[in-house]
Structure formats: C-alpha cells, structure tokens
Amino acid sequence: ASGQGAAAGSASPVAKKTVIVFAAASLKATFTQMADDLKKQHPELDIKLNFAGSQDLVAQIKAGAPADVVATADLATMDKLTANGSVDGTPQHFASNTLTIAVPPSNPANIGSLADLAKPGTRTVLCAVQVPCGAASQKVEKAASLTIKPVSEELSVSDVLGKVASGEADAGLVYKTDVQGSKGKVKGVDFPQSSSAVNTYAIGLVKGAPDADGGRLFLSDVTGDSGQAVLAAAGFGKP
Amino acid sequence: MLGVALLGLAFILVPLLATALRVDWAHFVPLVTDPAALEALGLSLRTAGLSTLVCLLLGVPLAAVLSRAEFPGKRLMRSLVLLPLVVPPVVGGLALLYAFGRFGLLGAPLHALGVEISFSTTAVVLAQAFVSLPYLVLSVEGSLSTTEAGYERVAATLGASPAATWWRVTLPLALPGLLSGTVLAFARCLGEFGATLTFAGNLEGVTRTLPLDIYLVRETDPDSAAALALLLVAVAVLVVGAAHGPWLKPRIRGNAV
Amino acid sequence: MLGVALLGLAFILVPLLATALRVDWAHFVPLVTDPAALEALGLSLRTAGLSTLVCLLLGVPLAAVLSRAEFPGKRLMRSLVLLPLVVPPVVGGLALLYAFGRFGLLGAPLHALGVEISFSTTAVVLAQAFVSLPYLVLSVEGSLSTTEAGYERVAATLGASPAATWWRVTLPLALPGLLSGTVLAFARCLGEFGATLTFAGNLEGVTRTLPLDIYLVRETDPDSAAALALLLVAVAVLVVGAAHGPWLKPRIRGNAV
Amino acid sequence: MSALDLELRVPSRRLDASLRLDAGQTLALMGPNGAGKSTLAAALTGTLPGQRHAVQGRLTLGDRVLLDSVRGVRVPTHRRGVGLMAQTPLLFPHLDAVGNVAFGRRGLGERRTTARRAARRWLDRVGAGEFAQARPWQLSGGQAQTVALARALAAEPELLVLDEPLNALDVTAASRMRAVLRELLADQTAILVTHEILDALTLADRTAILHDGRVVAAGPTRELFTRPPNVFAARLAGLNLVQRDGESLAFRAADVVVSAGEPDATAAVRFPVRVLSLEPRGEHALLRGAGAEGIAAGVELHAEVDVQLASGLDTAPGAPLWFGVPAAGLREY
Amino acid sequence: MSALDLELRVPSRRLDASLRLDAGQTLALMGPNGAGKSTLAAALTGTLPGQRHAVQGRLTLGDRVLLDSVRGVRVPTHRRGVGLMAQTPLLFPHLDAVGNVAFGRRGLGERRTTARRAARRWLDRVGAGEFAQARPWQLSGGQAQTVALARALAAEPELLVLDEPLNALDVTAASRMRAVLRELLADQTAILVTHEILDALTLADRTAILHDGRVVAAGPTRELFTRPPNVFAARLAGLNLVQRDGESLAFRAADVVVSAGEPDATAAVRFPVRVLSLEPRGEHALLRGAGAEGIAAGVELHAEVDVQLASGLDTAPGAPLWFGVPAAGLREY
Numbered sequence A: 001a002s003g004q005g006a007a008a009g010s011a012s013p014v015a016k017k018t019v020i021v022f023a024a025a026s027l028k029a030t031f032t033q034m035a036d037d038l039k040k041q042h043p044e045l046d047i048k049l050n051f052a053g054s055q056d057l058v059a060q061i062k063a064g065a066p067a068d069v070v071a072t073a074d075l076a077t078m079d080k081l082t083a084n085g086s087v088d089g090t091p092q093h094f095a096s097n098t099l100t101i102a103v104p105p106s107n108p109a110n111i112g113s114l115a116d117l118a119k120p121g122t123r124t125v126l127c128a129v130q131v132p133c134g135a136a137s138q139k140v141e142k143a144a145s146l147t148i149k150p151v152s153e154e155l156s157v158s159d160v161l162g163k164v165a166s167g168e169a170d171a172g173l174v175y176k177t178d179v180q181g182s183k184g185k186v187k188g189v190d191f192p193q194s195s196s197a198v199n200t201y202a203i204g205l206v207k208g209a210p211d212a213d214g215g216r217l218f219l220s221d222v223t224g225d226s227g228q229a230v231l232a233a234a235g236f237g238k239p
Numbered sequence B, C: 001m002l003g004v005a006l007l008g009l010a011f012i013l014v015p016l017l018a019t020a021l022r023v024d025w026a027h028f029v030p031l032v033t034d035p036a037a038l039e040a041l042g043l044s045l046r047t048a049g050l051s052t053l054v055c056l057l058l059g060v061p062l063a064a065v066l067s068r069a070e071f072p073g074k075r076l077m078r079s080l081v082l083l084p085l086v087v088p089p090v091v092g093g094l095a096l097l098y099a100f101g102r103f104g105l106l107g108a109p110l111h112a113l114g115v116e117i118s119f120s121t122t123a124v125v126l127a128q129a130f131v132s133l134p135y136l137v138l139s140v141e142g143s144l145s146t147t148e149a150g151y152e153r154v155a156a157t158l159g160a161s162p163a164a165t166w167w168r169v170t171l172p173l174a175l176p177g178l179l180s181g182t183v184l185a186f187a188r189c190l191g192e193f194g195a196t197l198t199f200a201g202n203l204e205g206v207t208r209t210l211p212l213d214i215y216l217v218r219e220t221d222p223d224s225a226a227a228l229a230l231l232l233v234a235v236a237v238l239v240v241g242a243a244h245g246p247w248l249k250p251r252i253r254g255n256a257v
Numbered sequence D, E: 001m002s003a004l005d006l007e008l009r010v011p012s013r014r015l016d017a018s019l020r021l022d023a024g025q026t027l028a029l030m031g032p033n034g035a036g037k038s039t040l041a042a043a044l045t046g047t048l049p050g051q052r053h054a055v056q057g058r059l060t061l062g063d064r065v066l067l068d069s070v071r072g073v074r075v076p077t078h079r080r081g082v083g084l085m086a087q088t089p090l091l092f093p094h095l096d097a098v099g100n101v102a103f104g105r106r107g108l109g110e111r112r113t114t115a116r117r118a119a120r121r122w123l124d125r126v127g128a129g130e131f132a133q134a135r136p137w138q139l140s141g142g143q144a145q146t147v148a149l150a151r152a153l154a155a156e157p158e159l160l161v162l163d164e165p166l167n168a169l170d171v172t173a174a175s176r177m178r179a180v181l182r183e184l185l186a187d188q189t190a191i192l193v194t195h196e197i198l199d200a201l202t203l204a205d206r207t208a209i210l211h212d213g214r215v216v217a218a219g220p221t222r223e224l225f226t227r228p229p230n231v232f233a234a235r236l237a238g239l240n241l242v243q244r245d246g247e248s249l250a251f252r253a254a255d256v257v258v259s260a261g262e263p264d265a266t267a268a269v270r271f272p273v274r275v276l277s278l279e280p281r282g283e284h285a286l287l288r289g290a291g292a293e294g295i296a297a298g299v300e301l302h303a304e305v306d307v308q309l310a311s312g313l314d315t316a317p318g319a320p321l322w323f324g325v326p327a328a329g330l331r332e333y
C-alpha cells in the first residue's frame, strides 16, 4: 500500500504499515469495529477500509487495485476472483446471513409469512436477481413455490431497506443483519424457507498483496474469536 | 491552445475508447438488440423527453426571472437553483422520497387523493427533472443575460407587450442557449441513475431505464455492460449532434470590426 | 411567469426541505462534527478544488477552440465533449479504470513507469474532472460565443497579439460565464459519487469523499445520511453564493435603449 | 394627434427638463454631447435602464398621464404610444429588414402578411426597399439606420422620438430621408434629437437647447437661430464667439470685415489673426483665421469674404490679417 | 511614414478597389451608404468577419507587403500597423475610458502606469479628459465616439483608418476634433471615411469616391469638388443634378437665376418650379424649389439668391417661379 500512505497523511512519526481491506458494503459496521479494535492492539498498523458493492470490489481488484484483503458478501463473486487468479490460496468462509422479511414497524400490510408478499395489493420490493441478495430471494421463492411480483427490483439490499424504512414499500426481503442494524426503522418477520438460501461470506488474501503479513493478521482476526463475536453481535450467522 | 484543447478532448475520449476496446464486438449486435435492452432504451428516451419538457416548463420562467427581474434575494435564489447539482443523486432520490413518497410531505396528501408517484414512470420523470433542472436554468439564464436588453426595450417602444416581447424577441435571441440547455438537460436525464434508483425503483418496462439496466448487467457481465454503455453514448452523440445543428452557428456579426 | 418560476423553485426546495425535516437535529451537530465526516468533507473540498482546476486548464482552451476556431468536425467535437454527461457515472468510473487502471490503456504504461493512479486521491480528482468537464466547457463556450467578436477585432487593430487579446479582452468579457462554469463544475465535483466509487474506491482519508461517506452511512442509517447531505448542501450554498457575488451582476448596458 | 407636456428629472444623470409641444408639432432637441438628450428620450419612452424609479416628474401626452411620480403613475413603455428611434439602430438580429419593420405593425393587430406588406411600403418610402430581405448584419451602417427609421415610423406612434436619425446617412440618403421626414412630421407630434442646425431648420417647428441637463433656450426654430437669445443658441447657430470681461460676444462670419492693416473706428471690436485657410463656399469664400492675441487669442474665427476682395489680400496660411466687426453686428450675452 | 498601395477585391461584397496614397497624406473615402467604405476599411485592417480568404488582391504599406493573395501573404491584423476607428465605437466594456485608450499603448511595450499617463494625455487632447474614469456604458453616444477616437490615435498606427469619426459629435466637439485631426493627420498616413464634404475639404489631401464597390473618382480634394469629373463627384459636391437625354446636367445653386416669369435665352436651361422654402444662409438665402414639369419634374433644386432680390419675389411655399442656368454654369456628364 505504498502510494496511498502518503496521501493518507499519517501524522505518526513511526512508519506505519498500512493494510488495505476491500469489503462488501454490508460489512461496514462490523469491519470498522474490528479494525478499530485491532489498531488498538497493534499501534503500528494502519487499516484502510474500502467498502463497495461486491461486484465493484471484483472489478476494482481485477483492474489492479492495491488491496491486501478482500471480503465478499457471497461465494459467487469470490469465485470470480479465484477463477481470475486474484486470490492467494483458498478463500475462507467467515460468516453467513439469511434472508428475512423487512416491514415498516407498523406493518401496514399485515405481513406474517412469505406468502403474504405475493398477495395482490402488497407492495413488495426485492433485489434484482443479478445481485447477490436477489439471487437468494429467487431461491427462497422457488423453495416456497411462490411467484412474487415486486413493484421494484432494487440494485442493492440497502435500496430495499430504504424503500421499506420510508414506508414506500410494504415489505421487502433483506438480510437479518440489515434489520438488526436498522435501529428500529424496520421490523423483521422471519420465515422458514430462509434456510434454503444461506448467503456465505468469504474472505481471502489478494495475490501480490503489498502487505501480505498485515493482511494475514486482519484475516485471522476476522476468522478468530474476537471477529466472530463482533459478527455474531451484528446478527451474522456462523459460516 | 489547440494542443491543450486536444488534450482535454483526449481526456474525455480515451476512457470511452478504452471501454470500446473491451467490448466483445461479435456479441454487440445481439446484446444491444436484446428486447430488455431495447425496452430500457425506449423507456430512457421517453422519460428523458418528458423530463426535459418539465425542465423547460419550469426552468425557462425561472431563468427569465433570474436574468431580468430585480429583487432582493435573487442571489440566494440563484444558489438554491444549483442545489440538485451538488446533492449526490442518491441523496436527491431520498429527498424526493421524503417529499413525494407515500408518507412524504406532499406525497401523503397526494396519496390521500389517490395519486401514487413512487415506483411509477412519473417518479422516473420527477427524479430526472430534479437532477437536470439546474443545467437548463443556468444555460438559459446565461444566454438571456448576455442578450442585449436593448432589444427588449426597442420592442416595447414599438408597442409590444412584455408577453409579446418575450415570445417575439427575447426567446428567439436566446435560442442558442435554450437549445444547448435543453440538450444538456436531456443528456443528464438520459444518464440519470442514482436518484431514479432511490426514488423510482427498478422495474422492467416501468422504471428500469438504460443506466439502471447497465448497472444490473454489469453485476453479472461487465463487458456487456460496457457495450450497453456504448449504446447509450451513441444515442447521446446522435441527439446532441442533431441539436447542435447549423441553426446554432453563431451569426457573423457586425460589419467592419 | 413569476408563478411558474416559483413553482420551479419549489420543485427543487421542497424535497430538500422534506429532508431537513427528517433530520434528527439533536444529533446533527455531533454527527457533522464527527472526525470521519470532517475528514471526508475536507477531502471533498480539496479534491473538488483540484478537479475544478483541471477542468479550467483543459476546459477553457477547449471552449475557446469550440467558440472561435472554424474547422471541419467542430460539431462532432462539441458533441463528444458532452459525453461524460450522458454516461452514467458508474460507467464513467469503469471507463476511467479501463483507461487509467493498472491494466488500462494508459494505466499499464504508466504503471511500468511507476505511476499509480487508481485508488489514490489523484484518481478522485480524475473522476471528478471527467464528470465535470462538460459543464465547464459548455458554460464558457456559451459565454464566449455571445461575446461580440468585434471586441477582439478592435484589440487586433490596436496591435494586440492573439495571446494578448485573449488575456486582456476575451477572458475578461467572458468572466461571468467562466465564473458560473467554474461554480457548476465545482458543485458537480462536490457531489460526484458513482465514478469516484468505481474508479477511486472508497478509502477513508484517501478517496472517501463526503458523498461516498454519505453512501456508507446510508447503508445503516438513512437519517444520518440525510444530515450529512444537508451539510454538503450548506457548503455548496456557501460556495455558490460566494461565487455569484456582485461581480457577476450583468452590466447595465447601452444608453437610451 | 396629441400635445406633449413634460417636466422630468433624472437625478442620476443630472437631467431636469420641462418642455411643452403642441399636437402635430415637431421639436428639435439640440445640445452638446452628454447634455442629456438621449436620457430625455429614454425617460419619455420609459426605457431608461437600471433603477425603476430613476425618472421623476410628470409627463402627459394628449389627455393621458404617462408619468406622475408623485401620484405613482408610471405607464409602461409599450402602452405609452411613444415611439423611439434610438441612437444605435439595434435591429433585431433574428429578423430580416421587413420583419424588423413589420414588428410594430403586428402590435397594431395586423396579421403577418398585412404587416409585411405595410413594412415593405415603409421600406420603399425611406429608400431601403432593396434591402427588404437582408439580415441586419448584412447591412452597412447607413443602411441599418434607414431600416431602423422605417421600423420606428411603421409602428405609427402618437409621439415619435428620433435620436439623431440622419447620422451615418450619405448625402443622397439623408436628403431623401429629410424629404420623407418633412412629409411625415407635418402632422406627427415628434421630438427630433439632432446636432445639425439644418435639420432643426428644415424639420422642426420649435427647438429646445439642452445644456447640462437643463433647457437653456427654447422657441420657434427660425427665431431661435436668427436672433439667438443666449450664448448656447449662438454657439449652435455657428456664430463666432469670443469672451470679453466675462461676457460672450457673438457675431456672424458675414459681418466680419477683413483688412490687411488694423481696422479703423467703424469696427467696434478688432482682432489680429493669422490665416488658417481660405475655402470656397459657393460664390463666396470662407476665410478661417486663428486669433493672434488679445481677447480672441487662440480662438478660431470665420469670416465670409467676397472672392474679389480675397484675391487682393495675402491669404496664404500663416499670413497676418485683421478681422473687425461693426457694432451693429455684435451681440452680447 | 509609409505610402499605401492597394488593389483589393472582396467578391462577397462586390468590392474591387485600387488606391494609392503617398506617405503622410490623408485620403478621404466618400460614397453612398453601402458603397463598400467600411468593407474596404475592414479589408485594410484584416478584420473582415467570416471567411478567411474573402479578401483578394495586394496591399502594401511602406515597404511591407501586408497582403498578396496570389503569393499567399496575409499579415495578421495585429502586425499590420493599421489602426481602425470603426463606425461603432465598441469600447471595451470591462475597462474605463483611460483603460480603453491605454490598451494600444500596452502593445507598444509601455508599462501600465506609463500607458495610462499617455492615455490621459490623449483623452485631454480630444477633449474627453473629464470622462477618464467613466465606464463605456456611462457615456453618451458622442462621448463614446470621442474616446474611441483617442484609443485609435493612441496606438500610433502607421496607417490610420477612421470610419466616420465625427459622427454623433456636437458642433463644438466636432470642431475641436477637426482641429485635433488636422494637426495629427498632417504627418500621418490616413484614410478618412466620411459623408461630409467639409471633412474632406478640411482634412484630406486627396479624396476617392467609392460607388458600388468601385473607385469612380479620385484626385486632390479641392480639385475634385471644384471641377467634379463625373456625376458621382458632382452629386457629392452638392450640385443640382437633372437628367437630360440620358446625360446628367449639373449646376451650382449660386449659378441659378431666379425669375418670376420664364427666363430669356441667356438661360441655357430653364425649369418651372414651385417654392418649397426660403432659408437664411448667412447674408444670402437658399431658395428650395421642386421642379414642376419637364426634365426637372419632381427634382428638388436649390438656388442661392440675394436677400434683396428674394424680397421682390413671391416666395411663399407653393408659389410658382422659374429657375434658369446660363450655359457657363452647366456641366454635362
């Protein structure tokens, strides 16, 4: 992470080692916390976090972005990186997430089950199938043999969440962690079929990482106890 | 000067060229003639057209007031008009949601009246118009301000009412600025992504414009996305090129000097 | 006319007002004085300033050539300059990556020379400049085109070389357009999101500008995002307001008519 | 036809003028550059740029009050019925000559074709028929001026204000225009701003002289110039002027007696001069000389001399001569 | 000081003119509106808008070839050393009057303060010193014209082209300007576009008359107007002109004999006229009449009459009179 060190303008007289972590946007809260904790333990470490949609991360790394660690929100995107030879070794699965139904706190459409999302007159929003959460939504639909006609196919979970939180939509399929992180803006309605689409998060070292040691350190923190505790507290499941 | 100008042009063209080089040309035609892509393009053109119309209807009077009227707070007003420019489109979409959404400031009463805006093509139009209005206003205002006010005074001494003067003198003289403002607004509408996504959502045939489609395609197939992007670019070049026709040619003015 | 103008203004202001109403004002001050937010704002202002400079350096000659020179292909050139406007920012970011990324058209040779652009503050500047250049060029060109070419001819008959004429006549006369183009470009730079995210990434202190920070905050807390957005809006109003100072006041021209 | 009565002040330009003009009459408005003529014209039409309340006072045309700053009456320009042909033509660049001239007719409620037909007649009348299809930037300075005049006339205003309408016209065009104007202004209430005493004499019933924003002399044109009531009028009338004891002495070139030696007592005043030139003027000659010393030192003086007499004098440039004026030819101000 | 030699064609404006002018001389360029005077001025300075190759021909100033379309020489405007004061002042709106005048001095390599000091001197010289700080839009039409003139002069060009410089100036300003110009043009190669024969007579050594883009008459000014070589010159000289058998007859107002009845055979031509007006002109009077029938029908004719004689005639407008001209006073073209 040579080029960026200078631009970051670190004031410390000790030459810090900078670890650059590329992570799915849904990991923002947890990874930020882990990085802060880790920096306390290792004052010589400077951890830079780059959050974007998983697909953006893939594109950026393929284009030669200087990253040490990459964490994606699903295996499919990580596979693209391994196939491309951008990942050192085998990526590790470190967390999972399952879908839940998000409804506004007042639950105006009285949603109690997945089938309610397909009721006529219910304004449901889903992720588009092209994005990870949309692929997961499609799986649960199939498992429940339902055809949900959404009013919108959003491009990311946060867009689904936004539509539900604002009351624009009556319900949407999001991740459990999203509901937990929403500070009460939406309520979760769990449903049995969610087990058919467990989304697994993967993390790996980027090939040719400028700071492989630092990367390994962060990676082991994520997969280690402290990291797992942070993830669990945010509502992530075991991998 | 010319050298720097060419450097500037290169700065714009090289990235687009690099994109074009990525495109798998063998698959280009099937890709861009794919019904989903064509539907998205159609929707984009339709909504951008409507939004531009909204911009013209709201923006031209705004520009006229800014360029001609004298009143306190005019400077503030001009700054306010620029706001959508600086608000990231996603935030703009949120703001529209707060205003016109089902529980929004205006959306709630409208909802009570049975008018639903979000998730509809109307929402797309509103999102595009919101984001593009400043471009139109600024262009038109610029062109109105540099138009000699003397011509309007002459028209008045010839008995033309302010309305007649506006239609028969001011507007024709400001035509170049009006046209380029319209093109600017239309182009901005065509490319609008963030606000549309946030406010209008993304449903094929209703709210999925070409930029949203490109984003989706990119999730699975970045190179195809590049091809679609080039399609958008081509459409834009055509529209812009047509609008900058010979009638925009600056007149050869004056005589000896 | 004034009525419609006010409607247009309302169309812009109501959504922003609705956003302001959503903000939890008790938490507003701690939120916007949060070091992360301030760092992002600082970065935004710095990069937007630099990008605007790049736009000026590249855009003014481009505008000059477009408004004054006569050559075949000028119409095409003008259309091409508009392209970044129509390309969705995310696609623009991709295009920049294809061009200046480590494996890009120009990026690869640069990389060989040890120059890294992507994911650095330089990349933010490039992304912002790419997206904003058309606004500057169009504004300046508009203002140059409506400036009476006669003044330049007078300057030449007084012995001023083309360069001297440019600096001492053309530029001062086009100042209003130049200023408003600069403001436009700066505002667009401040709000830039998609291209920055894709091309420059989202690294705190390096590439995380305020719009990117807003995007991240929105993932978890849309209302705080709204507060940050208002901060951005406030900064923009200040900058724009300052730039539209009295020196932009159109001159009262002519005498009797 | 409407009489005009005005009493206008434009403090920002130091204008403070009162004028009356009977219906159907023409007033020539004269005075030095910057006297306020164009300002007054703009105040009449309500087209003074800038501050909305810059013009104060009263203005009535016929029985209509167009302006009364005390009572807050301020009729907008387009309802004043006051036409203006301004000092710069300002032809609409997006219209051809006919379109420009037809512009005001459309306001009279005429349809496009009728208006254009009328416009062509006006263009023919002012001798600009051949430029009907021309765009303003294709016209020479004088051609543009002619078209602007046709445009102002075609709108048939109740009061027509012409700000130096014959500027930039060649001899032929100017004399054709004078003929057109003479015919038209016969029963049109009009104000004609001009620097040419000839225009005032041939076109205007009355003349007012503006100086530093004030009307310093006004009256029937011929009277004003044959017996100039003050130094302003005298200067305009082209009289020789010299200062003596804070007073101005005025005398006509025709009253000057030229001699080689100092004149005798028949000359109430006498000036040694050096010849500048002798110029033919019809069957007379104009002798221009520069006052060599005394009260006329440095002043250029003109004498009308008989060609016969002139041939008997040394009139080479620089030659010394004497100018004398008999008491009868002198006017004091 | 540089001699001028030109042979220029602007096909798009039908200009095709050849002229020569000795170093230090002044040429008056006259001719009707649209004759091509401003076009020629623009061609000289290289400021004709539009097509780059519109001007063809050759142009030399001193020993420098400024234009040679055959050999592809085309010196750019700013290196021609040809100054232009155009028909419209076009003062730089972002500079005050001093700034405008100083503009060209900066090009001469002067520093700001020196240039401004020189500019002030020039403004004083043309009598515009009091507007030094004024912005162009604060000036009246004539004031702006004066400043534009100072600006052109201050740049000290090798050849100075003045396009109707005295337009819009009042009597005092114009005569002051004539004095300034007379002094300056004494040893300046200059071209003066004008409609005023007086300007040509007082300021120009030579005069060329342009008609429809061609030089139709040229020669020493005085000669040209005292013995006009053709009808164009005659018209400019203000002679009465009537057509007879496809020929033009010209005669001076002073040569007209006015009588109540038909003149006898001493008059080579005679015209019945109706009086238009009798106007005082110094100690003579100008009798304007309209030809009633025959070759002069409808033509306005002027006669210079003795006031005594005039008082013996019925000169009420509309009264019938006869004008006669002896053979000696007639010129045919």
Ligand SMILES: Nc1ncnc2c1ncn2[C@@H]1O[C@H](COP(=O)(O)OP(=O)(O)OP(=O)(O)O)[C@@H](O)[C@H]1O
Pocket: C252, C254, C255, D012, D013, D031, D032, D033, D034, D035, D036, D037, D038, D039, D040, D087, E137, E138, E139, E140, E141, E142, E143, E168, E170
């Ligand atoms: N826009 C303006 N702002 C301030 N002062 C002005 C403005 N226009 C003109 N003036 C001043 O007002 C006075 C009157 O100007 P005006 O144009 O009425 O003169 P004028 O009599 O028409 O002169 P001219 O014969 O030169 O056209 C002048 O002293 C002039 O400098």
Ligand SMILES: Nc1ncnc2c1ncn2[C@@H]1O[C@H](COP(=O)(O)OP(=O)(O)OP(=O)(O)O)[C@@H](O)[C@H]1O
Pocket: B252, B254, B255, D137, D138, D139, D140, D141, D142, D143, D168, D170, E012, E013, E031, E032, E033, E034, E035, E036, E037, E038, E039, E040, E087
């Ligand atoms: N931009 C133009 N395009 C085409 N024709 C033009 C243009 N400008 C002038 N002309 C024409 O060229 C001819 C010469 O015009 P020019 O301006 O040289 O006349 P001028 O002698 O200066 O007349 P004036 O005394 O009225 O100023 C005129 O017939 C005019 O209509």
Ligand code: MOO
Pocket: A024, A025, A026, A027, A052, A053, A054, A055, A073, A131, A132, A133, A156, A157
């Ligand atoms: O966490 Mo994602 O990749 O934005 O759906």
Ligand SMILES: [Mg+2]
Pocket: D037, D038, D039, D087, D163, E140, E141, E142
């Ligand atoms: Mg004036």
Ligand SMILES: [Mg+2]
Pocket: D140, D141, D142, E037, E038, E039, E087, E163
């Ligand atoms: Mg001319």
